[in-house]
Amino acid sequence: DAGVIQSPRHEVTEMGQEVTLRCKPISGHNSLFWYRQTMMRGLELLIYFNNNVPIDDSGMPEDRFSAKMPNASFSTLKIQPSEPRDSAVYFCASSANRGASYNEQFFGPGTRLTVL
Amino acid sequence: QKEVEQNSGPLSVPEGAIASLNCTYSDRGSQSFFWYRQYSGKSPELIMFIYSNGDKEDGRFTAQLNKASQYVSLLIRDSQPSDSATYLCAVKGWTGTASKLTFGTGTRLQVTL
Secondary structure, three states, rough: OOEEEEEEEEEEEEOOEEEEHHHHHEOOEEEEEEEEEOOOOEEEEEEEEEEEEEEEEOOOOOEEEEEEEEOOOEEEEEOOOHHHHHHHHEEEEEEOOOOOOOOEEEEEOEEEEEEE | OEEEEEOOEEEEEEEEEEEEEEEEOOOOOOOEEEEEOOOOOOEEEEEEOOOEEEEEEEOOOOEEOOOOOOOOEEOOOOHHHHHEEEEEEEEEEEOOOOOOOOOOOEEEEEEOO
């Protein structure tokens, strides 16, 4: 089975440009998470969806960031306009939320974003 | 105070030794605790989880949890060079609908020959 798929794997853009990151979760998983990882702040949860509905977006840095999940197999994270401080690795993860005490999150390969 | 704290390291241990990685958390309502391993340039992968006080063993790995002290640790026995990676501690608080995890910044482990 394919794991979590993210695209692009690398993105270099100039300040002010719009950036769209894409994620396809594992088939059958109903929870999807967007994370950002930097050396200084580590792995931070930006937003997560359950059954395509945004549950908690308190980690989204500011209005420049937005995320959508139009269906169970696709999600986007958009940054508009991008700034150099947005440079980081962005991970998408998915899990099968079955109400257990834990639901393992499977991470995609990440998108390395560089904003010049 | 950060919600989940780890020593950033690097923690250097010789091959064959026991590596001990530690993590403290601030939310007493936390329910489950996870250890993820992340190789350089790769994504995190789950290696252990624990939700009851005490020890949980899986091969060379042992997770230890002490909820009273808000402390969780990971022991790696017979450390191998392939264990060299960053180890992320993650904590699941109480949420009604999904497993939201809060991660520490990770401890970098170096296993030397």
